[in-house]
Amino acid sequence: MINAGIIVFPGSNCDRDAEFALRKAGFNTEYVWHDFKEIGKYDLIFIPGGFSYGDYLRAGALAKFSPVMNEIEKYVSKKQGFVLGICNGFQILTESGILPGALTKNTSLKFICKDVDVKVINKTCSFTKFVSKEVLRIPIAHAEGNYYISESEYIKLKQEHRIAFEYVENPNGSVGNIAGVYNENFAVLGMMPHPERNSVRTLGNGDGLEILLSIRRSIEDGKK
Numbered sequence: 001m002i003n004a005g006i007i008v009f010p011g012s013n014c015d016r017d018a019e020f021a022l023r024k025a026g027f028n029t030e031y032v033w034h035d036f037k038e039i040g041k042y043d044l045i046f047i048p049g050g051f052s053y054g055d056y057l058r059a060g061a062l063a064k065f066s067p068v069m070n071e072i073e074k075y076v077s078k079k080q081g082f083v084l085g086i087c088n089g090f091q092i093l094t095e096s097g098i099l100p101g102a103l104t105k106n107t108s109l110k111f112i113c114k115d116v117d118v119k120v121i122n123k124t125c126s127f128t129k130f131v132s133k134e135v136l137r138i139p140i141a142h143a144e145g146n147y148y149i150s151e152s153e154y155i156k157l158k159q160e161h162r163i164a165f166e167y168v169e170n171p172n173g174s175v176g177n178i179a180g181v182y183n184e185n186f187a188v189l190g191m192m193p194h195p196e197r198n199s200v201r202t203l204g205n206g207d208g209l210e211i212l213l214s215i216r217r218s219i220e221d222g223k224k
């Protein structure tokens with residue numbers, strides 16, 4: 001069985017959708033409260049969307065002090081498994097310095113909730129190598145999704161093929177239309193669109209499930 005731990009902070013609100021979608025993709029799932037420290041048994045750490053600590057100060061800025069984040073840093077540096085941060089999860093990963101850049105307010109200064117098309121930029125890593133399409137339709141729902149990164153870091157991300165997804169039409173002002181990025185060793189992905197919200201056909205076309213299935217299949221292949 002492939003195990004996913006869904007991290008729950010005070011204010012997370014996409015944890016149940018994550019559970020539903022991860023189970024659809026064949027994961028065994030458990031909720032992990034943000035003060036928990038035993039995360040080594042999970043093949044995937046899923047940091048869901050929401051408003052951790054009410055987005056006070058800046059989205060993700062307070063959650064980075066939760067005890068589990070130290071454990072996630074260790075989990076990443078020891079290469080124990082994969083980490084996927086969605087929306088608020090992505091914000092927490094950038095605030096913690098696990099992923100580069102920062103999520104700032106949308107240029108419209110409005111909360112945006114709609115389906116968007118994203119291009120799959122790097123199809124060679126575990127999160128996307130089994131994704132069948134070039135463009136995925138996945139919902140966004142955020143007020144702070146405007147990805148900022150300095151020009152030199154942006155060039156570095158591009159050279160290292162660490163841009164995971166780009167918006168076909170930029171909804172929020174993100175540098176380079178960036179919708180998701182990887183860490184140095186492609187074990188951590190942060191993305192603003194919510195694949196768990198389009199994981200079955202009744203919610204759209206099911207494109208989001210492709211990403212979760214790709215992770216599960218990659219983990220299975222790694223265990224063979």
Ligand SMILES: NC(=O)CC[C@H](N)C(=O)O
Nearest residue numbers: 049050087088142143144
């Ligand atoms: N859906 C979410 O995770 C919301 C993200 C975040 N709190 C924002 O509004 O930017």
